[in-house]
Amino acid sequence: MTLTLHDATFALLALLTLGAALGVVLARNIVHSAFLLVLTFLGVAGLFLTLDAGFLGLVQVLVYGGAISVLVVFAVMLLMSEQAGQTNPPGASRFTRWAGGVGAVALALALGAAVCTTAWEPGSGPRPEAVAELARLMLGDYVVPFEAAAVLLLLAVVGAIILAKGEDGR
């Protein structure tokens, strides 16, 4: 098996994603962690793109890279009170660190085992266009759950506004 351009792209993106994710955990400054989290999101978006899932990748960029991350960074900045350099200290006790490490390794092993034991069948025939297919599913077959989710989100927005304004808001 020779190394193709596709493999090289995948390796680069995987390294970037994993490196940034490690940085989120290891950075001592929580603002750096937040920005590294953005990089992780973008790395995942890149992985989507290498899998020919362009639309999903761009949704990942727009929603996670452009919107959620702004929210995370805002929250971190507004709630930060201590010295920037010590806002993201490593776990307090030795026990939590070990428990976290063992848990992470166990999860990785379980996922790896799942990946290895699944029989992957490469799809055959022409792929339907992703955007059109998604639209058909969301606004056709699954329109009720889709609308229910929309109503739920609307309620959340209204609730957030009421909470922010206070009970007797003008």
Next chain:
Amino acid sequence: MEELILDIGRWLVSGLQGLGLSAAWADLVLLLVQWGCIVGIVTANVIVLIWLERKVSGFIQQRLGPNRLGPYGVFQTVADAMKLMTKEDIIPSGADRTLFVLAPMLFIIVAVMLYVVLPMGRDMAIVDLNVGLFYFISVGSLSTICLLMAGWGSHNKWSLLGAMRSVAQMVSYEIPLAFSLLGVVMIVGSLNLGDIVAAQQRVWFVLLQPVAFVVFFVAATAELNRGPFDMPEAEQELTAGAFTEYTGMRWALFFLAEYTNLVAVSALASTLFLGGWQGPLLPSWLWIIVKTYLVMLVFMWLRWTFPRIRMDHLMSLSWKVLIPVSLANIVVTGAGLELFRAMGW
């Protein structure tokens, strides 16, 4: 003339293959050359744009504008660029160095990434992406993060306030911007910018979607942080917003990126609403340049005509006027499309 630039590309690929490169690698090199050319032209063009902006503002305010260096002061921005390049690179001692240094670089990278999908002539998009329009919107949304990095990294209250303002503004105006484009997408039935241009063979979308065009224009002005919506940099209150602590080339990168974004959004406006590269007589790549420049002149005209509006007015304009109007536009467009389809049009 029409095929001139495409011919250069073909000649390059065949030349590279003659040198023993495989077809895939030759295409990759061509991709990089195309992107490099567009980025080079667009960033060098900023020198012209800044001169033009100063001349237009001078004309509107009944002054002369730059007039010392060269005829009509055309070499003024060249001299300014030289000055910026030789200035001392100052990083404030309290700054978060990593974020401070990275922010301008990422900002310009995001700005030039927009050009990948824009069709700059017949068959002249660098990558003919089937979700091109969506790519433009989502990559464009990344610039907020860079502004936040700059504002936070500078360790200065004006920088942070300016960054917060611009992020709030850009997040709010992204919504009407995206919604206003949906009308066009519904008519064409595709997110591919090439298809959208091709669909305007007979009639430009500015005539079919006038409301969407106006909403897009207002939202784009806010998204570009240009006057009358230049709250984030409001000189009188925030010195220069997120860019306060930047000097020399680092500051110039922000400036460069802002004008690069201006060109990109103007090119998008002409692609979506003004028929793109289609037009009589002139070759297609010249048409898009002419249209882009006209749109940019309107942006400049607006900037120097209207006074800056207040921050809360700005937000209520987006949430209470533009978003409902763009939503109504989507509904009306959808109903109209169904009506025409029912009539067998």
